[in-house]
Each structure stands twice: as structure tokens, then as C-alpha cells.
Amino acid sequence: MQETKSEADTGHNFISEMTGTEESGYLTFTLGDEEYGIDILTVQEIRGYDSVTSIANMPEFIKGVINLRGIIVPIVDMRIKFNLGDVTYHEMTVVIILNIADRVVGMVVDGVSDVISLSREQIKEAPEFGAVVDTKYIKGLGVVDQRMLILIDIENLMSSKEMALVEQLA
Amino acid sequence: MSIDMKQFYAVFFEEVSEHLANMESLLLAINIESPSLDDLNAVFRAAHSIKGGAGIFAFDDMTEVTHILETLLDKLRKQETILTSEMIDAFLQAGDLLAELKEAHQEGGEVDPDKVKTLCKSLESLSAERAVSPESAENNSAAETVCREITFLTEEKEDISTLLRELAEFAELSCSCDIQDGYKKWCLTLAEASVSDDELIDCITFFAEPGSIVITGLEVKEEKKQEEDAFGLFAEENTHALIENDSFGIFDELPVNSNNDSDDLPAQPSLLLPKAAESAEQETQSYGFFSDEDKHIEKKPVPAGRLKSAVKSSRNGSESSSSIRVNTEKVDQLINQVGELVITQAMLTQISALLDPSEHEILLNRLTQLERNTRDLQESVMSIRMMPISFVFARFPRVVRDLSSKLHKKINLKMIGDETELDKGLVEKLADPLTHLIRNSIDHGIEMPEIRLAQGKEEIGTITLFAFYQGGNVVINVSDDGAGLNREKITAKAAERGLNISDSMTDNEVYQLIFSAGFSTAEKVTDVSGRGVGMDVVKRNIVEMGGQVEIHSDLGLGSTISIRLPLTLAILDGMSISVGDHIYIIPLTFICESLQPQTENIKTINGKGTVVKVRGEYIPLLALHQLFNIETQVHQPSDGILVLLESSNKKIALLVDQLVGQQQVVLKSLETNFHAVPCISGATIMGDGRVALILDAAGLISSME
Structure with missing residues (x-):
């Protein structure tokens, strides 16, 4: 495991914000060989990949929209976005439905592992390199029983320009 | 303990808006020569309610304005002063000022205090100068001290000696009695007494048969005054109800009836109705869903007529009193x-189609x-969002009044069918385009x-x-x-602006030119219209709502x-x-x-794409599969459909594989969780639960340019 003293802004701020031994829950999922964690409070539900209506002339990783109980929800495939894993769709393909800033978004991942709690001590600052996800969207690294989780700042990532999910001001 | 005042503020502001709107519509409807007391009372009530609320929240400026407004209104309804058109103007101004003050309190802005002062002064001066001389005012209120004849029926055995003694304490009393069909008909004459009719009635009610009490002034001249006085009493009671907020508490007080014709006398229960109606109306006002138009029915203060109109409005009132205020989010x-x-139901039907009908008959x-x-449920739920169009129409009498007086034109506004209901979203969006059209009619039309x-x-123009x-x-x-559209003027103007025109254009095509941006035939630019922004905005707004605009x-x-608008935005x-x-939806409008084109009608223009000839007209062709990069078997226009x-007078031919079917779809926005997509106006959910995208025809057409 690599630990640096870098002032990776988000990671640093994030850690200093956490107080005491308070624990936060994370949903972990895999993309290729890496294991990621996102704040459990942003997760609305997990469902299978089913009947996505594609939208013309969109980036490849935007798979289209689905009907989630009457709500039109866009679906992004993180495997395509980050060039990880084999992009096949079958019965076991998983979509994590996120609820971020009053918007609902679904993201396709390789698989969902479990929900874990991390205390402040278990979270290290993010390294500058080493993950396919840009460091500015990484909150830190979580360590649990020899496993290393890359904790993603999913809120920032999903509203970023590169995800093309939110209308950007020109 | 701190209470969150915000929620109360919100309710108050909403109510103020409703009261002001109500007040304005009443003021505009008032007939200056013979104002109806009902209307004056209603205006008074509205002002009073605002004053009460403003007092609670310590909005002193609003309280001050409403107080002065109330003082003048009070004089009016007591007939101490005569209604003039200046007063109506002042009232309307006061309404505007109150709306401004409300806004200021709501948004945290400020209103020029001088403005408040000026208006208060003008109201005060109106109330001072128009006051009828004290002597005649004295005369009017003197109705309480005239000689009165009281007739009523009692049961034969009823002993009224207590009553007589009581009445004798008020003033000199003479008494006579007839016996009719088992009833005693009493006829009392009471000399001048400083007792009001309702006090008398209070005493007599104990003994008399319900509805039989008639109090009459002895001289003809006095009678009239008494009638008026009676109205004053009605008004008094109404205010009372409002303050107490307990309209039922006044039922035990019997209303005064100063009708001399006892044959015409309504039965007592119906006498109670005006009050019930008033209280119901007050509720109506606070919900603000229905305008109490019934009030305008009877303009002249004739007792019998008044009762009739009151009974009518009580029916209206009881209907409306069962309405509730619900957040639109909940409805959506x-x-x-x-x-x-x-x-889900459609899916079930789809699955059930696979079942053997004989085996699963019951299912x-x-x-x-x-x-x-x-389906029934869906229809009822959709109807919740429906609102009468009167919500938009209500603002136009004011627009017409203000503008026509500004332009020195005489215009009468007629509104028909204002109970027509359509989706709330549409009603709100209609306000601006309609205001524009009306302003145009006033300025250019009439x-x-x-002349x-x-x-x-x-002499008086009509806008309908x-x-x-x-x-x-x-x-x-x-x-x-008014004058109508002038074809020559329009074509000349269009030529001036370099628009494409020809003599062979139909009238309708010429008229459509006024919808192009920056177009105006007004000789001079006024602050009302003539700048040429407007008609294009009107058209765009309407088209955005899925509607169409036509001119005759x-x-x-x-x-x-x-x-022409669809009934609802949602479907x-x-x-x-x-x-x-892929399945796409194209709005039918x-x-x-x-059509299935013949190969010979498809022409390729070098570098400019393909056109199709339809009845002599060449229409540019757009292949949807090319635009959306979709794989399909249909590549030649002659293989598909x-x-x-058509949108904004431009046409395109869209090549698709086939038509699937016509259906009503529920419109959903893509922007809620995603963002706008070119050439797509929204999405919908099909019977199988999948999402289908709705094509944006206007976007497709402009994508060709």
C-alpha cells in the first residue's frame, strides 16, 4: 500500500472533516481488478440491467434511459467510461441507482460486493496516481482486512463535465 | 419557544393575493351609478381581511393603507358618501400598492414610503370631501328613531303581556289584535324609540311564529330609509362574522326584515340563507378557487332580489366550501x-393475452x-390538475380598463366560457400570450x-x-x-424587412407574417406596442405548449x-x-x-441533400436513421414511410421504417435527471414498460437548416 504526504485537496479536506471515531457506511463495487467504495447514503437501490432505451449521438458510456417506476433515469456504464472489465450485458449485470442532489442516475458496474463501515483511522489520503479515476474525484483510500478500497466522491464525479450527465453552462 | 413564522407568512401572502385579486375584479365590475351593496361589502371584507392579517404580522404599512381604504369603503356602504369613478381609481391604486407592499414583505424589498403617504392622503381626501353633509347623514341614520308598526303572528294561547311590557319600556305603545285561523295577528305601533329593529326582533322572536315579523316605518319616506338601514345591518352582521370567524354563531340572531309586503315574506329558513351564503363565501374567498360571480347578478338593492341572489350563491358556496388547498407536487x-x-395494468393485460381464455376466464x-x-382513476386524477380558464381571464378587465383609458379609446371586454377547464400548467403559461394579444387588439385593432x-x-369597441x-x-x-389586418400594409412592411413575399400568397400566409420576429406595422412605437416583439413570442409560447395559432x-x-391548445400538458x-x-413518438399536432413515396418523386440536389415532390411541392427529406445513427434495413425512401x-410554416419529410400506431402518451421530461437532448422533446413510457423518446418536430426542422 502506498501512502504519500501529498496535499491531494479533496482527500485531505475530507479526512480533516471527519471527526472522532465516527463511522460511515460505504457500498463497495468492482470495476475490473479494482474495488471502489461510495457513500451508502447516495445509493437509492441496486437493480439488474434491463431494457435501456438508447439516445442518439451521445457518448458511448451513456447507455440511454430507463423507466424506474415512472421516472426517466439515465444509465452510464462505468466500465466503458474507465475502460475496465469486459463490457457485456447479461442477467447478472448490475446497475447502482444513485440519488445525488435530487437527480437520479444509474451506473453499470462489474459487480456489487458489500456494505462496510469505515472509521476515520481506516481512511488514508489518496495517492496522486494509481487509479483510473482522476484523483480529484477520489476521497481517499479505505483499508479493511488487507483489502484496499478506492473511495469515490461520487457526487462530484457524476456532476462533472466529463460524465456529460448534467447540462454544463457553456 | 420559537415558532416558525414562515409557514404563516406564506399563507398570509397567498391570501392577500387572493383578496386583492377578488377586490380588483369586484371593483371593475361595479356599476358606478348604482353600486350594489353586496359588492361594496365584498370589497370591504377583502380589505378588512388583509388589514386583520397585516395587523397580526405587524406589517404596519399595509395595515395603514387598508385602514384608510376601509374607512372610505365603510362610508360608501353606509351610503354616507357617493361612489365616484375617482374612488374606483383610488381603490385600484390602493390594491396595486398593497400588492407591492406584499411583494416587499415577501421578497424583502422596499416600497417608497412617499408612495404610501400620497395614496393615503388621496384616499383620506376622497373620504372627507365626498362625505354627505352631516345633516343628511343624521337623517339617514335617524331611521332608528322613527315611528314603527310591528305586525306578527302568535299562537292563539300565547301570552304576550311580558313582551308588551318590555316594548312599552322602549317607547309609547299601542296595540291591536285579530284572530285568524287559530293564530293571533298582533299589530303594535311603537312611537319614536331609540331602539334598533333587530333589538325589537330579538324581543319578539320568543313569542312570534317564525317568519311572521314585519316591521314597517309609518311614513312612506321613512320606509325607504329603513330599507337602507336594514342593509346596513346586514353588512354589520357580515363584518361581525368575519371578525369572529365563527359565522355560525350569528344564526341565533334573527335578521331584520323590513319588507312591508307580508305576502311576499320568505319563510324564516330562507332568511337565514343570506348569512350562510356569506359565510360560505368567505370560505370561498380564502380558498380562492371560485370567483363569486353570483354577487354581480343583483345590482339594485331590492330585498327580494337580494335574497334570491343570496340563495343562489349559497348553493355555489356549499359546493366550493368543500375544496381544499393541495400542494401541486403532491398532485403530480x-x-x-x-x-x-x-x-403495470397494461403489462398484465399483455401477459394475460398469452393465457388460454377458457381456462382462465375469471382471471x-x-x-x-x-x-x-x-382508466377511471387516471381520468379523475388528471382532472385534479384542471383549472378554469377564468384564472387568466380575471386579469384582463383591468388591462383593458387601464389601457383603453390611456389610449383614449372606448372598449368593452366580453368574456365567454371562462369556466372552461384546462391543465394548471397551461393556464399559467397562457397569461403572457393572451395579455399580448389583448394589448395588440386594444392598440392596433380597435x-x-x-373614427x-x-x-x-x-363608438365603443368590443374585444371578446x-x-x-x-x-x-x-x-x-x-x-x-376593430380595423382588422391590412394585407397591403403587412406585405409592404414585409418587403421592407426583406421577407420573402409574393402576390400569390394566400391571406392566411400573409397574416402568418406578423408572427415573424421584429415585425410591426404600427406607425409609431408606443409603450404599449409597436416594437415588434410580441407576436413571435406569442406564437413561440403557444407552440411550446403544443398548441397552434390561427388568424382570421x-x-x-x-x-x-x-x-388551440391540448387539454393537458401531461398527455x-x-x-x-x-x-x-427503436420506437419514437411524433406529436400528432x-x-x-x-405517405409512401414513388422513386421518381425523390430528387437529389447536389450538395443540398434530398427532396421529395408532394403534389408539386418540393419538401426536404430527412432520414431519421442517418440523423440518429441507427442501423436499419430501410435505406431508400421508397422502402419506408x-x-x-410542419412547424413555423416550414415542412420536412421524415423518413422512418414504418408507422406503429397512434396513441396517447404521458409526457415525461428528460431534463429531470438528465439534460436536454437535441431533436428530442421528452420521453414517455410505453405499454411494455420501456422508455420511448418523443421527437421534437421543431428541432428536427431547424436541424435541416
């Missing part, structure tokens, strides 16, 4: 959920029943009174707003009997602009089409026709 959520239910029957129930007279027309249903649409006509005009006779009639294995779309 409900609509969403019902939409889901409809889809299939129940499913049919479920289908019917869900001529100056002299009208010279042309043999009536007419709303009605036609098929699945609501049509709103704005017509005026006769030179010299007037013009009519029709707006649209669409044609589903397929390209490859944009489709002119669909061409759907002709």
Missing part, C-alpha cells in the same frame, strides 16, 4: 403513480375490470371613437375572449371589432386570433414510428400527412 406525484399503475374478467378501474363613429360602427372545447382541444379566441381577419370589421397524442428496433412534419 399522484399523477405519476397512477401513470405507473396504468403501465381475464377481473383483469378487464381492473383496466376499467385504472380604432379611436371618432369608429365615422365608419358607422358603434371566448374559450370552448373542440375535440380534445381547448380553443381560445381573442376577437375585436376582415378588413374594417375586425380580426380573431384563435389559440399528448402521438404517432409511434419505428426505425430499426406536427404531422400533416404520411415519409412523415410530413
Whole structure:
């Protein structure tokens, strides 16, 4: 495991914000060989990949929209976005439905592992390199029983320009 | 302990807006020569309610204005002063000022205190100078001290000696008695007494048969005054009800009835109705869902007529009193959920079609029943969002009044069909385009009174707003009997602006030119209109709502602009089409026709794409599979279907694989969780639960340019 003293802004701020031994829950999922964690409070539900209506002339990783109980929800495939894993769709393909800033978004991942709690001590600052996800969207690294989780700042990532999910001001 | 005042503020502000709107509509409807007391009372009540609320929240400026307003109104309804048109103007100004003050309190802005002072002064001076001389005022109020004849019936055995003793304490009393059909008819004459009619009635009610009490002034001249006084009493009671907020508490007080004709006397229960009506009306006001138009029915203060109108409004009142205020979010959520239910039900029907009908007869029957129930439910839920169009219409009398007096034109506004209901979202969006059309009619349409007279027309111009249903649409006509559109003027102006015109254009095509941006035929720019922004905005707004605008005009006779809108924003009639294995929906309003083209009618223009010849007209062709990069078997126009779309007078032919079917779809926004997509106006959910995208015809057409 690599630990640096870098002032990776988000990671640093994030850690200093956490107080005491308070624990936060994370949903972990895999993309290729890496294991990621996102704040459990942003997760609305997990469902299978089913009947996505594609939208013309969109980036490849935007798979289209689905009907989630009457709500039109866009679906992004993180495997395509980050060039990880084999992009096949079958019965076991998983979509994590996120609820971020009053918007609902679904993201396709390789698989969902479990929900874990991390205390402040278990979270290290993010390294500058080493993950396919840009460091500015990484909150830190979580360590649990020899496993290393890359904790993603999913809120920032999903509203970023590169995800093309939110209308950007020109 | 701190209470969150915000929620109370919000309710107060909302109520103030409703009271002000109500006040304005009443003021505009008032007949200055013979104002109806009902109306004056209603205006007074509105002002009073605002004052009460403002007092609670310590909005002193609002309290001050309403107080002075109230003082003048009070004099009016007590007939101590005579209503003038200046007063109406002042009242309207006061209403505007109150709205401004409300806004200031709501948004945290500020209103020039001088403005408040000026208005207060002008109201005060009106109330001072118009006061009837003290002597005559004395005369009017003297109705309480005249000689009165009281007649009533009692049961034969009833002993009224206590009553007589009581009455004798008020003043000198003479008494006579007849016996009729088992009843005693008492006729008492009471000398001048400083006792009010209702006090007398209070005493007598204990003994008399219900509804039989008649109090009459002895001289003809006095009678009239008494009648008036009686109205004053009605008014008094109304205010009372308002303050106490307990309208039922006044039922035990009997109303005064100073009608001399006892045959005409309504039975007592109906006497109670005016009050019930008033209290119901007050509730109506606070909900603000229904305008109490019944009040305008009876303009002249005639007791019998008044009762009739009151009974009518009580019916209205009891209907409206059962309405409740609900957050639109909740309603939309409900609509969403019902939409889901409809889809689930459709899925069930689809699955059940695979079952053997003989084996599963009962199940299939129940499913049919479920289908019917869900449709009913959907219809009822959709109707919750429906609002009468009077909500928009209500503002126009003011617009017409202000503008016509500014332009020195005489204009009468007629509104027909203002109970026509359509989706709340549409009603709100209609306000701006309609205001524009009306302003246009006033400024360009209706001529100056002299010109009208010279042309043999009536001096007063008429603008008519007419709303009605036609098929699945609501049509709103704005017509005026003014000058009409001038074809020469329009074409000349269009040529000047370099627009494409030809002599062979039909009238309708010429009229459509006024919808182009920056177009105006007004000779000079006024602050009312003539800047040429407007008609294009009107058209764009209406088209955005999925509607259409048409113009009919006769030179010299007037013009009519029709707006045709779908009943609701949430549902649209669409044609589903397929390209490859994708399904898209095209709104029916944009489709002119669909056809299977002959190869010889398809022409390729070098570098400019393909056109198709339809009845001599060359229409640019757009292949949807190319635009959306969809794999399909259909590449040649002759293999597929061409759907002709029209928007803003431009046409394109859209090549699709085939037409799937026509259906109503529930419109959903893509922007809620995603963002706008070029050439797509929204999405909908199909019977199988999948999402289908709705094509944006206007976007497709402009993508060709």
C-alpha cells in the first residue's frame, strides 16, 4: 500500500472533516481488478440491467434511459467510461441507482460486493496516481482486512463535465 | 419557544393575493351609478381581511393603507358618501400598492414610503370631501328613531303581556289584535324609540311564529330609509362574522326584515340563507378557487332580489366550501403513480393475452375490470390538475380598463366560457400570450371613437375572449371589432424587412407574417406596442405548449386570433414510428400527412441533400436513421414511410421504417435527471414498460437548416 504526504485537496479536506471515531457506511463495487467504495447514503437501490432505451449521438458510456417506476433515469456504464472489465450485458449485470442532489442516475458496474463501515483511522489520503479515476474525484483510500478500497466522491464525479450527465453552462 | 413564522407568512401572502385579486375584479365590475351593496361589502371584507392579517404580522404599512381604504369603503356602504369613478381609481391604486407592499414583505424589498403617504392622503381626501353633509347623514341614520308598526303572528294561547311590557319600556305603545285561523295577528305601533329593529326582533322572536315579523316605518319616506338601514345591518352582521370567524354563531340572531309586503315574506329558513351564503363565501374567498360571480347578478338593492341572489350563491358556496388547498407536487406525484399503475395494468393485460381464455376466464374478467378501474382513476386524477380558464381571464378587465383609458379609446371586454377547464400548467403559461394579444387588439385593432363613429360602427369597441372545447382541444379566441389586418400594409412592411413575399400568397400566409420576429406595422412605437416583439413570442409560447395559432381577419370589421391548445400538458397524442428496433413518438399536432413515396418523386440536389415532390411541392427529406445513427434495413425512401412534419410554416419529410400506431402518451421530461437532448422533446413510457423518446418536430426542422 502506498501512502504519500501529498496535499491531494479533496482527500485531505475530507479526512480533516471527519471527526472522532465516527463511522460511515460505504457500498463497495468492482470495476475490473479494482474495488471502489461510495457513500451508502447516495445509493437509492441496486437493480439488474434491463431494457435501456438508447439516445442518439451521445457518448458511448451513456447507455440511454430507463423507466424506474415512472421516472426517466439515465444509465452510464462505468466500465466503458474507465475502460475496465469486459463490457457485456447479461442477467447478472448490475446497475447502482444513485440519488445525488435530487437527480437520479444509474451506473453499470462489474459487480456489487458489500456494505462496510469505515472509521476515520481506516481512511488514508489518496495517492496522486494509481487509479483510473482522476484523483480529484477520489476521497481517499479505505483499508479493511488487507483489502484496499478506492473511495469515490461520487457526487462530484457524476456532476462533472466529463460524465456529460448534467447540462454544463457553456 | 420559537415558532416558525414562515409557514404563516406564506399563507398570509397567498391570501392577500387572493383578496386583492377578488377586490380588483369586484371593483371593475361595479356599476358606478348604482353600486350594489353586496359588492361594496365584498370589497370591504377583502380589505378588512388583509388589514386583520397585516395587523397580526405587524406589517404596519399595509395595515395603514387598508385602514384608510376601509374607512372610505365603510362610508360608501353606509351610503354616507357617493361612489365616484375617482374612488374606483383610488381603490385600484390602493390594491396595486398593497400588492407591492406584499411583494416587499415577501421578497424583502422596499416600497417608497412617499408612495404610501400620497395614496393615503388621496384616499383620506376622497373620504372627507365626498362625505354627505352631516345633516343628511343624521337623517339617514335617524331611521332608528322613527315611528314603527310591528305586525306578527302568535299562537292563539300565547301570552304576550311580558313582551308588551318590555316594548312599552322602549317607547309609547299601542296595540291591536285579530284572530285568524287559530293564530293571533298582533299589530303594535311603537312611537319614536331609540331602539334598533333587530333589538325589537330579538324581543319578539320568543313569542312570534317564525317568519311572521314585519316591521314597517309609518311614513312612506321613512320606509325607504329603513330599507337602507336594514342593509346596513346586514353588512354589520357580515363584518361581525368575519371578525369572529365563527359565522355560525350569528344564526341565533334573527335578521331584520323590513319588507312591508307580508305576502311576499320568505319563510324564516330562507332568511337565514343570506348569512350562510356569506359565510360560505368567505370560505370561498380564502380558498380562492371560485370567483363569486353570483354577487354581480343583483345590482339594485331590492330585498327580494337580494335574497334570491343570496340563495343562489349559497348553493355555489356549499359546493366550493368543500375544496381544499393541495400542494401541486403532491398532485403530480399522484399523477405519476397512477401513470405507473396504468403501465403495470397494461403489462398484465399483455401477459394475460398469452393465457388460454377458457381456462382462465375469471382471471381475464377481473383483469378487464381492473383496466376499467385504472382508466377511471387516471381520468379523475388528471382532472385534479384542471383549472378554469377564468384564472387568466380575471386579469384582463383591468388591462383593458387601464389601457383603453390611456389610449383614449372606448372598449368593452366580453368574456365567454371562462369556466372552461384546462391543465394548471397551461393556464399559467397562457397569461403572457393572451395579455399580448389583448394589448395588440386594444392598440392596433380597435380604432379611436371618432373614427369608429365615422365608419358607422358603434363608438365603443368590443374585444371578446371566448374559450370552448373542440375535440380534445381547448380553443381560445381573442376577437375585436376593430380595423382588422391590412394585407397591403403587412406585405409592404414585409418587403421592407426583406421577407420573402409574393402576390400569390394566400391571406392566411400573409397574416402568418406578423408572427415573424421584429415585425410591426404600427406607425409609431408606443409603450404599449409597436416594437415588434410580441407576436413571435406569442406564437413561440403557444407552440411550446403544443398548441397552434390561427388568424382570421376582415378588413374594417375586425380580426380573431384563435389559440388551440391540448387539454393537458401531461398527455399528448402521438404517432409511434419505428426505425430499426427503436420506437419514437411524433406529436400528432406536427404531422400533416404520411405517405409512401414513388422513386421518381425523390430528387437529389447536389450538395443540398434530398427532396421529395408532394403534389408539386418540393419538401426536404430527412432520414431519421442517418440523423440518429441507427442501423436499419430501410435505406431508400421508397422502402419506408415519409412523415410530413410542419412547424413555423416550414415542412420536412421524415423518413422512418414504418408507422406503429397512434396513441396517447404521458409526457415525461428528460431534463429531470438528465439534460436536454437535441431533436428530442421528452420521453414517455410505453405499454411494455420501456422508455420511448418523443421527437421534437421543431428541432428536427431547424436541424435541416
